[in-house]
Amino acid sequence: MSNLPLREEIDDIYKWKLEDIYENEELWEKDYSEVKSQLSLFDEYRGNVNTAEKLLGVLKLKDEVTMKVDRLFTYARMRRDEDNSRSKYQALADRAMSLVVELSSRTSFIEPEILSLSEEKIMNFLEQNEDLKLYRHFLENLMRMKAHILDAEKEKILAEVMEIAEAPGDIFKMLDNADIKFPKIKDEEGNEVELTKGRYMTFMESENREVRKAAFEALYNTYKSMINTLSATTAANVKVNIFVKNQRKFKSSLEASLFADNVPVEVYDNLIKTVHKRLDLMYRYVNIRKKALGLDELHMYDLYVPLVRGYDKTVSYDEAKQMVIEGLAPMGDEYISILKEGFNSGWIDVYENRGKTGGAYSWGTYGTHPFVLLNFQGKLNDVFTIAHEMGHAIHTYYSFKNQPYVYSNYTIFVAEVASTCNEAILINYLLKNARTKEEKMYLLNHFMEQFRGTVYRQTMFAEFEKIIHEKAEAGEPLNAQMLQEIYHKLNETYYGPDICIDQLIDYEWARIPHFYSSFYVYKYATGFSAAIAISKSILEKGMPAVNAYKQFLSSGSSDYSLELLKKVGVDLTTPQPIQEALGVFENLLNEFEELM
Known part of the structure; x- marks a missing residue:
């Protein structure tokens, strides 16, 4: 049993193909820029989620942008998981996480505004607009949460705080995957x-x-x-x-x-x-x-x-x-x-390498196949x-x-x-x-x-x-x-x-x-x-x-x-x-x- 190999020493046939998410990082940057520009589109809905059409519009926009952010985040974090010591992908993952938080902050008004409407009005919207019926379960579940959703301003603050709230887990992960060194044994x-x-x-x-x-x-x-x-x-x-x-x-x-x-x-x-x-x-x-x-x-x-x-x-x-x-x-x-x-x-990343995240998981992003991280020991x-x-x-x-x-x-x-x-x-x-x-x-x-x-x-x-x-x-x-x-x-x-x-x-x-x-x-x-x-x-x-x-x-x-x-x-x-x-x-x- 020798020391762990470096990432580049492992044959590509045993690595997942994250290129199936983004063929290259220029495309990642393109999506990143698009999302940054799309975030301002939510402003036109703020204070206006009061008709069936507006409700449908903001929910569709949120799905479209969130799907892209999920894709950006999933790619960046899985690249980081390949070798947690690589600063390039630490930075990419940090940027993706910041975008998640920014999106959460930009969209924090949506649920409070929906919840300011009466249940009767929302049910009427569902009857008026055929396309909105797709969101019936989502809306019914949201109404269930009504007592625990804050007003728009507080939701915005809470969304921004949650980036800081990730710190304990992030610190643990860096300690546990990048900094920790175990001794040799016989x-x-x-x-x-x-x-x-x-x-x-x-x-x-x-x-x-x-x-x-x-x-x-x-x-x-x-x-x-x-x-x-x-x-x-x-x-x-x-x-x-x-x-x-x-x-x-x-x-x-x-x-x-x-x-x-x-x-x-x-x-x-x-x-x-x-x-x-x-x-x-x-x-x-x-x-x-x-x-x-x-x-x-x-x-x-x-x-x-x-x-x-x-x-x-x-x-x-x-x-x-x-x-x-x-x-x-x-x-x-x-x-x-x-x-x-x-x-x-190319769904699976098979073998352990230096800096790779431990354990095993499955992850994916909508529109591509799932991925699996392993540390196969035989x-x-x-x-x-x-x-x-x-x-x-x-x-x-x-x-x-x-x-x-x-x-x-x-x-x-x-x-x-x-x-x-x-x-x-x-x-x-x-x-x-x-x-x-x-x-x-x-x-x-x-x-x-x-x-x-x-x-x-x-x-x-x-x-x-x-x-x-x-x-x-x-x-x-x-x-x-x-x-x-x-x-x-x-x-x-x-x-x-x-x-x-x-x-x-x-x-x-x-x-x-x-x-x-x-x-x-x-x-x-x-x-x-x-x-x-x-x-x-x-x-x-x-x-x-x-x-x-x-x-x-x-x-x-x-x-x-x-x-x-x-x-x-x-x-x-x-x-x-x-x-x-x-x-x-x-x-x-x-x-x-x-x-x-």
Whole structure:
């Protein structure tokens, strides 16, 4: 394992084609200039949104300009993500972000002016103008928000403040992706190698316990060395949320965050309560892990190593793609055709390079195909990451293809459904085709880890966010010691008595980027549970279920997220989907124990 390659050292066939957004940066500059000139067009509508024609005109203009700004921003940020150390693209991303803020400021009058109209008048406009009917759901959703929209001047100020409000997340990202340097550790052969975030999970899956421990200690001691800075960025992000909550007159930051998706706070609380009721399953899994590894003491750095020794399947990128294609065959020919197009047409940025943003994501901009960022390491987990991110990408593909711009972006609440549904269908295929007892146990272990990591761990993260926001809202200052103590106690609660809660795990919260997209992580757990139900339906019912699911994928944000899920048989306003998912986890535990 050598030091990370530079961006230019990686073959172009493994890089995404951002030229599909802008063939060259002169075209980016052209769009940038056009948007700057178009911003003044909003002035003619200010104070005049009082007829059906004016309402339609300003909404169409907003869509047209926002679409361009999205395109500019997406391109600039993805270029920056290729190598965060390149000042050229830091600057381009900063310019794009400033344009986002300027657009938000210029258009901040629109919603208050619409909301100054009576609901009756808006309904009359919809009847008068056929073209305006496209915006019915948008307008009805806006009326729902009426109590939380400020007057035009305050909305303008709030829009301008939000650029400053991005600072905690931006500072964290630059620290975490550009400035942070991890020490070298010794690998399985005793060679000194550079620890990176991308390699961390490879080390954590090592059968050599000393390698796992060294990686764990190196990673968390590095974050520990910056813990006061990271505590400050975390506390500042919480303060931003409280500021927005207060301005928009919500009872809590949690309520403010869920409101946009029209999700009641009870959905969040039910998740935590339902998971707490089945912590016995997590404790049982920890106990199984301890026994399977033959350890007197199980530590936090023992949580990721596969339970089946000697079965360490390494796959090439081409092999991984083929596994995903074969595994997702139940999704039908059309879906597989789109999947292959993504693999072969420059959608994906495959390998880690120096300065590249860590982890994986899918992103896109209306009018072009989606894109996927990977940091492929050749492990089984990377195969599932491909299936996961292509689930997002194909959701985006269907949504962009079938919805007008105003409804083209699905909500984050349903975003994890498509990705996790792919993973659940893939694991079913791999389990059915397992050739040996060891392979089956390895795959069961992987699926059990999905439940641990996606339901239990993300719910623990969600509870951490809830606690720190409630403490800050009650006037308690957040500092490093408090954050560490809260996080330590949660680990004790979620993992139970059969594991040593290493002191260094108290710093884990400091490296979680999702905490800067507050109250996001619970959606992994609810989305996972919904996906388990949908995948089960697809595998049992075949194409009728696939067709219903494709309708869901094609719906964008044309209805409320909870309602879209109900149309594919999942009701997250009840504990049932979570309970059913945990029932599947219990079956996996039973099956694994029988094979032990």
